[in-house]
Amino acid sequence: MAFTPELRERAEELVGRYPEKRSAVLPLLHLVQHQDGYISDDGVAEISELTDFTKAEVGAVATFYTMYKREPMGRHLVSVCTNFSCVVRGGKEVYQRLSEKLGVGHEETTEDGAITLEHAECLGNCEGAPLVTVDYYNYECLTPEQAEELVDKLVAGEDVPPPTRGRVPEGIRHVSHRLAGLGDADDPDGEIARANRAARAHHGGSTPLTTATSGPGHVPATIVPSYSDEDEAERERARAQVRETGADPGVLEGAAGPGAREFPTRDPDAVAQRPGEAPGETEHREAGIPGREGERTGADDENEGDANE
Numbered sequence: 001m002a003f004t005p006e007l008r009e010r011a012e013e014l015v016g017r018y019p020e021k022r023s024a025v026l027p028l029l030h031l032v033q034h035q036d037g038y039i040s041d042d043g044v045a046e047i048s049e050l051t052d053f054t055k056a057e058v059g060a061v062a063t064f065y066t067m068y069k070r071e072p073m074g075r076h077l078v079s080v081c082t083n084f085s086c087v088v089r090g091g092k093e094v095y096q097r098l099s100e101k102l103g104v105g106h107e108e109t110t111e112d113g114a115i116t117l118e119h120a121e122c123l124g125n126c127e128g129a130p131l132v133t134v135d136y137y138n139y140e141c142l143t144p145e146q147a148e149e150l151v152d153k154l155v156a157g158e159d160v161p162p163p164t165r166g167r168v169p170e171g172i173r174h175v176s177h178r179l180a181g182l183g184d185a186d187d188p189d190g191e192i193a194r195a196n197r198a199a200r201a202h203h204g205g206s207t208p209l210t211t212a213t214s215g216p217g218h219v220p221a222t223i224v225p226s227y228s229d230e231d232e233a234e235r236e237r238a239r240a241q242v243r244e245t246g247a248d249p250g251v252l253e254g255a256a257g258p259g260a261r262e263f264p265t266r267d268p269d270a271v272a273q274r275p276g277e278a279p280g281e282t283e284h285r286e287a288g289i290p291g292r293e294g295e296r297t298g299a300d301d302e303n304e305g306d307a308n309e
């Protein structure tokens with residue numbers, strides 16, 4: 001169905017976040033999914049009107065990404081990774097067990113509307129293989145039995161155990177609201193919305209999220225690093241420690257905070273590789289051995305000369 005007046009307002013807010021209206025198409029699709037439980041034709045029509053995309057273009061985007069479903073989903077979306085790492089650790093067995101138990105196949109929904117099941121490509125958490133997600137929250141290293149126990153609780157509407165990361169799944173529609181960038185569906189002006197506004201203000205953005213600005217004259221907020229002098233001093237101390245002790249930068253990362261990834265990960269005296277240089281050429285260049293460039297003064301140049309004549 002078309003957006004309720006309240007969601008229409010939120011949809012316009014989303015459009016106002018981008019210099020180009022059409023950039024809002026992905027969050028708007030999540031918002032449609034939040035309201036309708038799938039990408040409905042009415043939703044496609046409304047996004048088309050909001051973004052100046054044609055309906056066919058909105059449909060093309062929706063069918064390209066697997067997160068957008070063209071059929072109504074159940075209360076929870078259960079995804080089982082059946083890509084390489086998960087398959088070698090039993091992902092197919094987990095999927096088959098759930099498929100048999102629920103009596104549904106890929107992207108099908110149980111009759112009681114509790115679960116939509118899908119098998120998925122790599123979900124980016126291979127170290128937790130085999131991986132199952134519920135409403136995109138990760139449950140790592142599940143056996144078929146543990147996966148079965150999890151969906152039993154979901155079907156019964158019982159409390160489910162917390163995932164390895166993230167929150168206890170509240171339902172796919174709820175999560176879709178958050179994926180649209182609008183924070184908690186039960187508290188749309190809550191913590192996340194306030195944090196977004198504060199972040200924009202901090203980074204010099206003059207645009208509170210509730211004010212739509214787009215098109216000519218709109219200047220997107222400039223993102224500036226927000227590290228304090230104390231952060232920088234701490235990182236410098238940690239860099240020095242890496243240089244002096246040869247310690248693993250990763251070990252120090254926790255201690256040094258968000259800038260720790262700036263640690264040198266190689267010998268600071270090592271020769272820098274030039275763009276386009278093949279492996280081995282750098283060392284040749286440094287050792288004074290003629291590399292590809294030196295050889296070009298000979299046969300290569302003659303050949304090029306012939307070709308130009």
Ligand code: FES
Nearest residue numbers: 081086123125126
């Ligand atoms: S292969 Fe399953 S999460 Fe990467």
